Amino acid sequence: MTEHPYLIDAARRSGELLVPSLAEDWPELPAVRAEGVYLYTADGKRYLDFTSGIAVTNVGHGHPRVLAAARQQMEQFSHSAVGLTLHEPLLRLCEELPKVMPPGMEMFFFGNSGAEAVEGALKLARYVTGRPGIIAFEGSFHGRTYGAASVTSVKSKYRNHYEPFVPGVYFAPYAYPYRCPLGSDEASVLEWSLGGLQRIFERLIPPSEVAAILVEPVQGEGGYIVPPAGFLSGLRRICDEHGIMLILDEVQTGFGRTGEMFAAQVFDVRPDIMAIAKGIANGFPLGATVASRSLMKQWLAGSHGTTYGGNPVACAAALAVLEVIREENLLENCSRMGARLLEGLRRLQVKYPFIGEVRGLGLMVALELVVPGTDKQPDGATAMKVLEGCLQRSLLAYMAGLHGQVIRMMPPLNITQAQVDEALGILDESLGEL
Numbered sequence: 230m231t232e233h234p235y236l237i238d239a240a241r242r243s244g245e246l247l248v249p250s251l252a253e254d255w256p257e258l259p260a261v262r263a264e265g266v267y268l269y270t271a272d273g274k275r276y277l278d279f280t281s282g283i284a285v286t287n288v289g290h291g292h293p294r295v296l297a298a299a300r301q302q303m304e305q306f307s308h309s310a311v312g313l314t315l316h317e318p319l320l321r322l323c324e325e326l327p328k329v330m331p332p333g334m335e336m337f338f339f340g341n342s343g344a345e346a347v348e349g350a351l352k353l354a355r356y357v358t359g360r361p362g363i364i365a366f367e368g369s370f371h372g373r374t375y376g377a378a379s380v381t382s383v384k385s386k387y388r389n390h391y392e393p394f395v396p397g398v399y400f401a402p403y404a405y406p407y408r409c410p411l412g413s414d415e416a417s418v419l420e421w422s423l424g425g426l427q428r429i430f431e432r433l434i435p436p437s438e439v440a441a442i443l444v445e446p447v448q449g450e451g452g453y454i455v456p457p458a459g460f461l462s463g464l465r466r467i468c469d470e471h472g473i474m475l476i477l478d479e480v481q482t483g484f485g486r487t488g489e490m491f492a493a494q495v496f497d498v499r500p501d502i503m504a505i506a507k508g509i510a511n512g513f514p515l516g517a518t519v520a521s522r523s524l525m526k527q528w529l530a531g532s533h534g535t536t537y538g539g540n541p542v543a544c545a546a547a548l549a550v551l552e553v554i555r556e557e558n559l560l561e562n563c564s565r566m567g568a569r570l571l572e573g574l575r576r577l578q579v580k581y582p583f584i585g586e587v588r589g590l591g592l593m594v595a596l597e598l599v600v601p602g603t604d605k606q607p608d609g610a611t612a613m614k615v616l617e618g619c620l621q622r623s624l625l626a627y628m629a630g631l632h633g634q635v636i637r638m639m640p641p642l643n644i645t646q647a648q649v650d651e652a653l654g655i656l657d658e659s660l661g662e663l
C-alpha cells in the first residue's frame with residue numbers, strides 16, 4: 230500500500246488535469262520529496278537528479294540554509310509589492326548581487342522568471358536606444374511569453390499558430406561548431422555566425438536601427454552548445470561599433486553553472502544588459518533584468534513594473550544561495566566535477582559510435598547522438614531510449630536540441646565524485662543496452 234495514494238492516482242489522470250500544451254514533457258515523476266541530488270517519488274523510488282529542475286536547484290534540493298532563510302522571512306511577511314513597501318532581503322540583494330556579477334552589472338529589475346527577465350531586457354534596450362531592431366540567434370530559447378517567444382527559434386512548434394510575433398526580430402546563425410557548414414574550426418564558425426549577422430545588416434536592417442543583440446552565452450535548450458572563444462567577443466566588437474546593446478541571457482548559464490558565477494566571466498565579455506533567473510533563488514520564483522546604474526537610470530518611473538517581482542521570500546532565499554555558493558566553494562567543485570563528467574563521457578564516446586559529440590562548460594554537459602555512418606544525422610529516438618534506460622536505472626537526465634538528439638546533464642554544483650561516477654556507470658549501461 231502506497232503512502233501517497235492520491236498522487237499516484239492523480240498522476241495517472243494528469244492528462245485530464247494539466248493543459249495538453251505541456252503534455253510532451255517527460256517523465257512526469259510523481260515527486261514527494263527531494264534532498265541534495267536525490268528526488269524521491271510516490272512509488273518509493275529514489276532518483277539521482279541530473280536535471281536540477283532544469284538548471285534551477287544549483288545548490289541541491291532543499292539546501293538547509295536556503296530553506297532556513299526562506300522560512301525565517303515567511304514568518305515575518307511573504308508578500309508586499311515593491312514600492313508599497315521596501316524590505317531588507319530586496320535591498321540587501323541589490324547590494325550583494327553586484328559583487329558576483331560581471332563588472333558594471335549593478336542595478337536590478339526583479340521579476341519572477343527567465344521569460345520576464347528577457348522581456349525586461351528587450352524593453353529596456355528599445356527604451357534606451359529608441360531603436361526597433363532585435364537580433365537573436367537560430368536555436369535560441371528565451372521563454373514562452375510573447376516577447377521572449379518572439380526571439381526564440383529553437384523549434385518551430387514553439388512558434389506555430391502564434392503569429393504575428395513582436396516585430397523587428399531577426400535571427401542570425403549561432404556559433405555551433407559541431408554543425409557549422411563551413412567547418413568546426415574557430416575561424417569557419419565565426420565566419421558563418423558573425424558573417425550571417427553582417428548579412429542581416431546589409432540586407433534586412435541597418436545596424437543603426439538595431440537596439441540589441443540577444444544571445445545565450447552557451448545555448449541551453451538548443452543543445453548545450455558552447456561557442457568558440459571569439460564569438461562573444463566578436464559580438465561585443467560589433468555592438469561597440471554600432472551603439473547596439475549586447476544582452477546576455479544567462480538564465481540557464483548563471484549562478485555557477487559554468488564554473489564561474491556567470492558565463493560572461495568565463496568568456497571575459499562585458500554585457501550591457503543581462504537576464505538572470507533559474508539558479509538565483511534555488512527554486513523560489515525570481516529573475517532579474519540587470520544593467521549598469523547609468524543605463525537603468527534612463528528607464529523612467531512607471532515604464533516597467535511588477536506585483537510579485539522582488540518577493541521577500543525569494544530574495545531571502547537568493548541571499549542564502551550566494552552565501553552557500555561562496556562558503557561551500559561550489560564554483561571550484563563545479564569546474565572539477567564538470568571536468569570529471571566530461572572526461573567520463575569522452576571515454577564513452579570512444580566506446581559508442583553513435584555519440585557524435587561530447588561538450589560542455591562546468592556542469593552544463595551534453596552528448597549529441599547521431600546515426601553512425603551518416604553525415605551527423607541527429608538521432609532523437611536513440612537519445613530518448615538512452616534517457617529511458619537511465620531513468621529505469623534511477624538516473625534522471627534530460628533532452629535538448631532541435632530533434633531531441635542531445636542528452637544534457639546539469640546536476641547540482643555540490644555533486645560528489647562518487648555521484649558523478651555513479652551517473653557515468655548508469656549511462657554506460659544504458660548506452661550498452663542499445
Ligand SMILES: Cc1ncc(COP(=O)(O)O)c(C=O)c1O
Pocket residue numbers: 283341342343344345347370371372373445449450478479480481482506507
Ligand atoms: C536561456 C533561457 N532563457 C529564458 C528561459 C525562460 O525561463 P522561464 O522558464 O523561467 O521563463 C529559459 C528556460 O529554460 C532559458 O533556458
